[in-house]
Each structure stands twice: as structure tokens, then as C-alpha cells.
Amino acid sequence: MIHDSVDAAKKAKGGKSDAAQEQEQMIKGTLSKIKNKLFVMSGKGGVGKSSISANLAVGLADKGFKVGLMDVDLHGPSIAQIMGLSELLDINEARKLIPAQKGPNLKVITMQCLMREADQAVIWRGPAKAGMIQQFVSQVEWGDLDFLIIDAPPGTGDEPLTVVQTIPEAKAIVVTTPQEVALADVRKSINFCQTVKLDVVGLVENMGPFSCPGCNTKISLFKSGGGLTTATKMGIPFLGTLPFDPEVVEASDAGTPIFTKNKSNEFTKALDAVITKIVKQL
């Protein structure tokens, strides 16, 4: 009670409450044990951020890195489906959430694994979302990690802003499809990164030309080349093109990321090349 009043008085004076300071220290402590923080984002929805985040995390873990995958798409979390997670998460004796473990090197946290009813909607405004994202850092038992991959919802709203404020050393991987409708929004995302001083590792073009399984002809469902042109114009590295591939859809729906399911798949090979570039660049 006394602590609450002291905290309220500190807040009223414009200072930080003890609880806020404690949370800040916990966030710093967690982040100090994570070497690289990669924020997968895009101005446009449905371009493949979650598919890329999940497969990027699996690919890095496959190479022996210790990886965390944090889904901050609180309203439409897809990571549980793609990674095949259905269990509710537990807390440990330190009252921290234990992330879902996928193989020896990969830990995953998503809002979906905190909800008792799978189809329950999250109806929250900005401050509640910001609080949850901060807790995803401070109250989760991440341990020592080489990479934390953060999957964002589309746009430049509350969630990306909270990630930037909570994890200022994060670096962005921007995802687009080749078509102008996506690129127009993606240019806004790159401008967002420049405005909030978020370093950009590079741009990934997803859903590039698709190889016809019958005749091997390349079919550009969403056009082609727009990612490279945009990256060059905006002065950021281009990390590569991932093909459109129905096997990605099948794998995600089955809860087995394509990177685990099929190593010789064209999407997997292209993403593997992107991962090599990212690792070299950091």
C-alpha cells in the first residue's frame, strides 16, 4: 500500500515508479544475454513475415545457433500454427514464463500459447499491447541466445514502436512481395526504421517467381524484381528473393516449417542463402 502510494507520487512527479524501474532492469538483464535481435517487419500484411520469421528461426537453430522466436503479432498470431504449437505455457519458480521448446536450440513465445481458447480474440489498446511485449522480454526465461527473432504485425503502429523502444539495439529485416502495392507500404516501413533509428539488415523479397512443377517455366505471380529495385533506391542491402511455393502453405498448415520438412525445396534453399548473408553481415 505504502509502496503503491510512493510509486504513484513518483509517477505524478514525472519520475519512474519502482515497478517500472524494476521492469527496466529485468529487460536490460534479459537483453544482455541475447547477442543479436532481429525484427522481421513489413508495412504490408500477408507478405510472409511469420513464415519467414519461423523458418529463419528454424534455419538458424539448425546451424547450431541458440535461437528465440518471439511473436509480437498479438491480434493475429500465426507462429503457433506454423511451428505446430498447441500447449499452454508454464511458469517456473522465478515466476517467469517457460517458452515452448522446439528441438534443442529453439525457444518460442506467442500470445496463442497463453490463451485457453484457441479462437479467442485479443481486444486491447496500445498500452496493454506495449505491456505484454515488454513482459515477453522481461518475464520470459529466454536464457543465453545467439538470436532473438521478433515477428511483427503489419504496419508501423503500437507493436513495432514498442519493440523499438524496448529493444533499441534490434535490427530490422524488412519483407515485401515484388508488386508495387506491397512495395509502397514497405517504403513507409523503411522510412519508419530511418525515423526511429532502427538499423536495417536488409530487404527480403518473398513470393518471387514460381517454378511450374510440370515444365519448370518461371511464373511471376506477383511480378518480379521490385524488391531489388526498392532496396537499391532506398539504400539498404537486398538479402534475396524467396520463390512463391505452395509447399510453404502446406508445411505451415501442417505445423511443420518448410525448413524442417524439406531441405531440397526451392524456398528452403533460397532462405538458407539469405540466412548465410544475414549471419555474415552481423
Ligand SMILES: Nc1ncnc2c1ncn2[C@@H]1O[C@H](COP(=O)(O)OP(=O)(O)OP(=O)(O)O)[C@@H](O)[C@H]1O
Ligand atoms: N513463399 C511463399 N509461397 C507461398 N505461400 C507463402 C509464401 N510465404 C508465405 N506464404 C503464405 O502466405 C500467407 C501469408 O503468410 P504469413 O502469414 O507468413 O504473412 P504475414 O506477413 O506474417 O501476415 P500478417 O502479418 O498480415 O498476418 C500464408 O498462407 C503463408 O502460408
